[in-house]
């Protein structure tokens with residue numbers, strides 16, 4: 001038995017901010033994005049990326065349109081160092097892209113970081129040290145002042161090193177690492193100390209990045225922390241306030257969204273949320289959330305499948321099939337009532353209007369997905385979804401009463417199969433149920449004549465070796481055939497429903513006819529297909545009778 005005991009965990013303190021402003025704000029534009037896939041994402045992998053994988057991911061990040069990309073921790077490994085050198089020496093950094101590198105506030109590592117950046121046109125040097133209570137007490141055994149000294153010395157060294165490379169345009173970033181677990185007054189104190197060294201201004205700003213290194217609270221508390229920080233930090237006008245949330249509680253995207261409402265300008269994250277433990281903030285989700293609210297995310301995500309492929313190839317991690325926007329099942333409805341609503345909304349959609357399709361927050365086509373996957377069938381599905389698949393893939397536009405009739409057959413099949421019923425299987429079931437009814441009567445030659453507005457029908461029915469010649473009359477061929485069959489079977493037949501359409505647009509199109517007959521008080525459906533519409537109708541009637549009455553009963557007639 002484990003020691004599952006919630007009393008070991010104290011609740012996270014709330015922030016006293018009674019006049020908080022962020023809850024009434026709305027997101028109105030994309031933040032300044034920074035991808036940290038190649039650093040934070042990479043440091044969390046079982047096998048860090050090879051040079052080739054880093055290169056592939058870099059190209060994808062550039063293609064997506066990131067302007068700021070953290071490319072590594074060059075002081076940590078020769079791989080990261082060489083990757084930075086490769087980008088610089090082979091001129092692989094587009095003019096509008098700035099690379100960012102991470103270093104701890106440690107003298108030897110800062111020196112090496114700048115060496116890696118030699119010759120770069122523009123770069124962000126991102127320096128951090130841990131500031132949280134637990135790290136101060138348990139990891140560094142230091143007072144607040146000692147932690148401030150580490151940050152200040154790191155900031156000074158960064159400034160000094162940068163001065164050695166005057167041809168590079170430098171931007172500095174400081175992270176009080178584990179900000180989420182740092183007392184707010186101390187977070188402000190340490191950031192102010194760093195900024196006293198860098199002296200940022202609106203013309204030459206610095207980035208202050210406030211990581212939820214570990215997500216420890218509900219997103220509203222993180223937003224309060226950000227708003228509190230923004231109000232109390234000095235030189236706010238010279239700061240680009242950046243967020244870097246992790247997903248320990250599953251709310252990294254929400255925290256970043258609320259953090260932007262609370263005053264942040266910039267957001268760091270990764271594609272599909274790869275990163276330490278439960279991951280970094282997923283930029284794809286946050287960007288698509290903006291997109292789905294009519295806000296330009298300023299990232300190109302229309303080639304989603306290619307993005308997923310790159311992420312998989314580079315991280316060796318799968319993308320969950322229900323990953324927001326990107327997963328393979330996120331636009332798929334299996335359940336009947338969802339399918340019914342989607343089918344109706346899609347049929348009534350008008351491209352000139354804003355997107356309004358129940359259960360689909362965005363048009364799947366926007367990110368390169370087809371409608372093929374929108375509706376898939378299993379035992380949870382209803383008639384609407386089944387009809388959608390039959391029409392979309394096979395051209396049969398079933399009237400509602402036939403949808404009801406046919407869905408029972410699909411439901412029974414799905415339950416027996418205990419799985420999904422694909423489109424071909426649905427077509428097979430449709431044919432077996434209505435078009436290939438074995439052992440019944442089939443239509444032979446027929447002749448129609450008309451006298452005094454009444455159609456006279458002579459028709460041959462065949463079954464096995466038997467042939468019968470029938471006659472009937474009525475107001476139209478269908479009525480005449482019903483009359484003939486009534487006489488032949490001795491049953492009470494009433495035509496209840498009739499519907500027809502062409503099966504394709506071509507000149508030799510087949511016609512399909514859907515019939516519902518009342519036979520001795522019970523309703524029975526039939527379907528007939530033929531190049532000739534009259535024959536399709538007669539086949540449909542015969543199908544309904546064959547299915548309802550059964551060959552023996554007919555034979556006995």
Ligand SMILES: CC(=O)SCCNC(=O)CCNC(=O)[C@H](O)C(C)(C)COP(=O)(O)OP(=O)(O)OC[C@H]1O[C@@H](n2cnc3c(N)ncnc32)[C@H](O)[C@@H]1OP(=O)(O)O
Pocket residue numbers: 040043073075076077104105106107109129139140150177213
């Ligand atoms: C939240 C984040 O994502 S932060 C980024 C984390 N990313 C990484 O760590 C990936 C890359 N890191 C690495 O490759 C290595 O950790 C390195 C190269 C940076 C450092 O490696 P090492 O020098 O072997 O140290 P290691 O990481 O094991 O431990 C950190 C040491 O640095 C010390 N340290 C931390 N900050 C400072 C500082 N500012 N000045 C001096 N020492 C420091 C720690 O106290 C610890 O010292 P100890 O070994 O005496 O206990």
Ligand SMILES: CC(C)C(=O)C(=O)O
Pocket residue numbers: 040102128175177178209211212213214244246
């Ligand atoms: C280095 C910092 C920004 C980090 O990755 C974190 O705190 O999560």
Ligand SMILES: [Mg+2]
Pocket residue numbers: 040211213244246276280
């Ligand atoms: Mg991180």
